[in-house]
Amino acid sequence: MTVSDRPTAVPFTTDDYAARMSRVVADAGAAGLDGVLVTPGPDLVWLTGYQPTAITERLTMLFLTAEREPTLLVPTLERPDAEAAEGTPATTLVDWTDGADPYAAASPMLRPEGTYAISDNAWAMHLLGLQSALPGSGYGSMTQRMPMLRAVKDDNELARMTAAGAAADAAYGEIVRVRFAGRRETDVAADLAGLLKQFGHEQVDFTVVGSGPNGANPHHEAGDRVIEVGDCIVLDFGGLMFGYGSDTSRTVCVGEPTAQIREVHEVVRQAQEAGVQAVRPGVVCQDIDRAARQVITDAGYGEQFIHRTGHGIGVTTHEPPYMIEGEEQPLVPGMCFSVEPGVYLAGNFGVRIEDIVAVTDEGGRRLNNTSRELHIVG
Amino acid sequence: MTVSDRPTAVPFTTDDYAARMSRVVADAGAAGLDGVLVTPGPDLVWLTGYQPTAITERLTMLFLTAEREPTLLVPTLERPDAEAAEGTPATTLVDWTDGADPYAAASPMLRPEGTYAISDNAWAMHLLGLQSALPGSGYGSMTQRMPMLRAVKDDNELARMTAAGAAADAAYGEIVRVRFAGRRETDVAADLAGLLKQFGHEQVDFTVVGSGPNGANPHHEAGDRVIEVGDCIVLDFGGLMFGYGSDTSRTVCVGEPTAQIREVHEVVRQAQEAGVQAVRPGVVCQDIDRAARQVITDAGYGEQFIHRTGHGIGVTTHEPPYMIEGEEQPLVPGMCFSVEPGVYLAGNFGVRIEDIVAVTDEGGRRLNNTSRELHIVG
Numbered sequence: 069m070t071v072s073d074r075p076t077a078v079p080f081t082t083d084d085y086a087a088r089m090s091r092v093v094a095d096a097g098a099a100g101l102d103g104v105l106v107t108p109g110p111d112l113v114w115l116t117g118y119q120p121t122a123i124t125e126r127l128t129m130l131f132l133t134a135e136r137e138p139t140l141l142v143p144t145l146e147r148p149d150a151e152a153a154e155g156t157p158a159t160t161l162v163d164w165t166d167g168a169d170p171y172a173a174a175s176p177m178l179r180p181e182g183t184y185a186i187s188d189n190a191w192a193m194h195l196l197g198l199q200s201a202l203p204g205s206g207y208g209s210m211t212q213r214m215p216m217l218r219a220v221k222d223d224n225e226l227a228r229m230t231a232a233g234a235a236a237d238a239a240y241g242e243i244v245r246v247r248f249a250g251r252r253e254t255d256v257a258a259d260l261a262g263l264l265k266q267f268g269h270e271q272v273d274f275t276v277v278g279s280g281p282n283g284a285n286p287h288h289e290a291g292d293r294v295i296e297v298g299d300c301i302v303l304d305f306g307g308l309m310f311g312y313g314s315d316t317s318r319t320v321c322v323g324e325p326t327a328q329i330r331e332v333h334e335v336v337r338q339a340q341e342a343g344v345q346a347v348r349p350g351v352v353c354q355d356i357d358r359a360a361r362q363v364i365t366d367a368g369y370g371e372q373f374i375h376r377t378g379h380g381i382g383v384t385t386h387e388p389p390y391m392i393e394g395e396e397q398p399l400v401p402g403m404c405f406s407v408e409p410g411v412y413l414a415g416n417f418g419v420r421i422e423d424i425v426a427v428t429d430e431g432g433r434r435l436n437n438t439s440r441e442l443h444i445v446g
Numbered sequence: 447m448t449v450s451d452r453p454t455a456v457p458f459t460t461d462d463y464a465a466r467m468s469r470v471v472a473d474a475g476a477a478g479l480d481g482v483l484v485t486p487g488p489d490l491v492w493l494t495g496y497q498p499t500a501i502t503e504r505l506t507m508l509f510l511t512a513e514r515e516p517t518l519l520v521p522t523l524e525r526p527d528a529e530a531a532e533g534t535p536a537t538t539l540v541d542w543t544d545g546a547d548p549y550a551a552a553s554p555m556l557r558p559e560g561t562y563a564i565s566d567n568a569w570a571m572h573l574l575g576l577q578s579a580l581p582g583s584g585y586g587s588m589t590q591r592m593p594m595l596r597a598v599k600d601d602n603e604l605a606r607m608t609a610a611g612a613a614a615d616a617a618y619g620e621i622v623r624v625r626f627a628g629r630r631e632t633d634v635a636a637d638l639a640g641l642l643k644q645f646g647h648e649q650v651d652f653t654v655v656g657s658g659p660n661g662a663n664p665h666h667e668a669g670d671r672v673i674e675v676g677d678c679i680v681l682d683f684g685g686l687m688f689g690y691g692s693d694t695s696r697t698v699c700v701g702e703p704t705a706q707i708r709e710v711h712e713v714v715r716q717a718q719e720a721g722v723q724a725v726r727p728g729v730v731c732q733d734i735d736r737a738a739r740q741v742i743t744d745a746g747y748g749e750q751f752i753h754r755t756g757h758g759i760g761v762t763t764h765e766p767p768y769m770i771e772g773e774e775q776p777l778v779p780g781m782c783f784s785v786e787p788g789v790y791l792a793g794n795f796g797v798r799i800e801d802i803v804a805v806t807d808e809g810g811r812r813l814n815n816t817s818r819e820l821h822i823v824g
Contacts, residue, residue, distance in 0.1 A: 121667050122652070124764050125566060125589065145753050148663045166754045167771050188503060192568035193587035209571035211503065274500070285526045289499050375523050376544045386502050393545050 075231045075268070077310035078224050080117060085155025088115055089138045092217065096132065099213055102182035103133030105198075107190040110384040111210065113311070114218050116155035120146055127170035127194050130159065131177040139177055141170070171197035180204050185213035215388040219380055220402035225312060226426060229382070229404050231268070232314035233424055233435030236306055239263035240318060240438045243303065248295045248322045248445045253277040257290035260305045269307045269314070273385050276304035276317075283319070283418035286375055286410060297323045300333075300417040301445075302410075306385055313385040315406055316436040317422035320443045332369065332411050333419050333442045339363035340421040340440065343377055343391070343407040347425050347432030353395035360391075360409040369411045378406040381424055403427045404435070453609040453646070455688035456602050458495060463533025466493055467516045470595065474510065477591055480560035481511030483576075485568040488762040489588065491689070492596050494533035498524055505548035505572055508537065509555040517555055519548070549575035558582045563591035593766040597758055598780035604804060606690035607760070607782050609646070611802055611813030614684055614692035617641035618816045621681065626673045626700050626823045631655040635668035638683050647685040647692070651763050654682035654695075661697070661796035664753055664788060675701045678711075678795035679823075680788075684763055691763040693784055694814040695800035698821045710747065710789050711797050711820045717741035718799040718818065721755055721769070721785040725803050725810030731773035738769075738787040747789045756784040759802055781805045782813070 092115065096104045106112050108123045112130060118140075120128055126143040128150075140159040142150045147163045150156055164173040171194075178184065178198070183206040186195060195207060210217055221229060242263050248256060257275040264272050277290040283302040295301065299322045306315035319336070321329055343360035357377040364373045378391035381404050389397045391405060408422030423436035470493065474482045484490050486501045490508060496518075498506055504521040506528075518537040520528045525541045528534050542551040549572075556562065556576070561584040564573060573585060588595055599607060620641050626634060635653040642650050655668040661680040673679065677700045684693035697714070699707055721738035735755040742751045756769035759782050767775045769783060786800030801814040 121665055122764075145664045149665060165752070186570050186574075188569055188571040190570035191566055191587075192564050192570055192573040192585070193566040193589060195570040195573055196564075196585060196587050196590070207570070207574060209569075209574050211571060212574070286523045287499055287527060374543070386500075 086158035118153035235267035236314035464536035496531035613645035
């Protein structure tokens with residue numbers, strides 16, 4: 069991919085944001101809620117395009133309720149920044165000044181006995197402030213009460229997700245050509261970060277390079293370990309492009325793999341394939357987990373698959389819906405999530421293979437399309 | 447400052463972290479609490495040195511209570527990372543696996559009718575999970591119940607704060623030598639970020655370059671505006687060095703300032719001086735705000751000083767105590783905070799002057815020591 073054929077994104081308009089806000093108000097009503105309270109972070113970015121310079125102790129909150137127009141409460145000194153966002157013209161801006169009680173300023177927007185969903189990552193301090201100002205009000209987390217808030221992507225969002233996936237694939241296409249043996253994990257991770265940026269990511273969120281025994285820790289990032297010939301290496305990387313996430317994993321081997329590495333890799337590859345093949349509208353999330361897990365359990369590695377099979381992705385790289393036992397949310401066209409089974413042999417090596425999959429009317433469309441065979445690197 | 451004379455930091459030991467944890471347990475008891483609940487972010491870094499790779503929906507929580515040793519609950523797949531932190535050997539590690547209920551795992555650590563302080567930035571989702579698992583339990587935010595948790599710095603911390611301040615000063619010493627006129631605010635901001643790193647910061651948190659009318663928005667960062675001769679420019683920058691914050695502001699002028707700029711700058715300079723001179727143990731926070739504000743009000747600009755005078759600083763760049771009307775916390779030796787009055791003339795220009803001040807037995811010691819006179823740049 070060269071600079072000239074780098075994709076561009078169609079901007080979201082104020083109308084797009086207004087439409088999202090009205091849909092959320094309707095969905096909240098259908099969920100038996102009096103409204104939705106949104107604090108800075110992915111929910112607010114998705115609903116208004118507004119991201120404060122820093123998320124601090126000063127309360128910023130968007131109130132989406134049936135009885136009034138969308139209202140955004142901001143600290144006075146952040147008001148100019150809030151006004152500059154694309155979606156905020158579709159809200160009524162209200163500000164509060166240092167020294168005032170922000171929860172008193174918020175109270176008129178809420179029913180004293182109302183029930184609201186609040187952003188998962190809202191600060192506990194702010195929730196406690198609201199609970200104290202309105203002791204009769206009730207709250208539930210967004211994940212619990214409105215888990216599908218951002219889950220179904222529209223065409224513009226899917227185009228961005230597709231571009232992010234293609235860029236991550238392009239980065240993988242280059243990383244397998246660099247030297248691994250004799251270099252530190254952190255060196256390869258730096259290469260990966262540079263490639264993600266080169267292919268259009270504005271933000272790199274993670275670049276896991278788990279070599280040898282480090283690969284058996286699923287959340288190992290990259291350390292000082294020098295990569296050796298014979299190492300099995302988990303690569304798991306992603307970030308944001310046009311504001312939407314990429315996240316893909318491949319496992320490579322430096323030189324000739326052992327029979328055990330080959331065997332485990334093939335088990336994981338088949339498990340991942342089974343998970344992806346199970347995707348279609350109406351299937352529930354836990355069935356994706358079950359499909360992938362069954363293959364690994366049947367091969368005798370069930371105890372070594374120590375995490376869920378996947379997570380939703382969009383304006384964040386981890387969000388509902390989760391592909392996990394117990395999650396009975398049905399899949400809907402437009403949902404995007406990872407399918408990423410793994411097997412982790414403590415002290416030895418790990419294998420993980422991951423694609424982002426978008427649910428279509430017919431099944432699942434992979435947004436990552438590099439080879440899932442065991443790749444030999446130098 | 448050259449690389450060879452760059453300061454180094456004395457590492458914090460497991461014993462240092464253990465001592466902090468025991469002090470917090472004692473302070474919590476004195477505050478009438480059954481304990482303190484700490485989630486990833488500055489509180490957890492300060493208490494254990496542990497910072498998860500990413501702060502996600504998976505619950506990580508440190509329980510500091512009188513009835514048991516410090517206990518750190520982590521997701522199973524993040525346990526190896528948690529074990530690697532310097533302070534975690536002073537805790538009992540407990541893990542929970544994907545699919546399990548983390549709030550059920552947390553419940554045995556809490557009294558069913560207990561009252562706890564919880565980290566300000568704990569996710570609302572986690573607080574709601576605890577409230578639901580233990581309906582008789584009660585919570586208050588750390589800022590409300592334990593505002594002085596991290597406020598008083600020990601000698602090792604003060605040495606780090608001093609080094610961070612000196613590095614920010616060194617960056618200012620260089621930035622006034624670069625070209626301003628004809629360049630974009632973002633270009634100067636990039637220079638500032640590079641200088642902070644060059645002088646030892648591991649993280650740059652903000653680089654405000656507010657030129658001309660942009661300077662009148664206190665939270666403007668840096669934009670595409672091309673700086674012109676005659677512009678008054680607010681520079682406000684900082685980040686972390688050895689894990690501790692810097693934050694300093696100076697206002698410069700490109701070429702000859704107008705009489706109005708000179709007048710407003712001198713008012714702010716005198717206000718900042720009055721704020722710093724008011725610092726001594728036993729004085730309450732609001733008196734620092736009053737001392738600085740009085741100068742500005744007397745000069746007729748009271749309505750244009752639209753924010754509090756300062757904020758605490760340590761492992762974050764914004765934390766209690768706040769220098770604001772109504773805050774009656776007395777100053778204690780070892781506290782560090784900003785003194786940063788400003789005057790903002792909408793559509794025209796702004797002026798802010800800021801130093802970090804450490805409270806000593808005798809008064810206040812500035813950690814920023816560059817000239818506070820109006821500096822003319824090119």
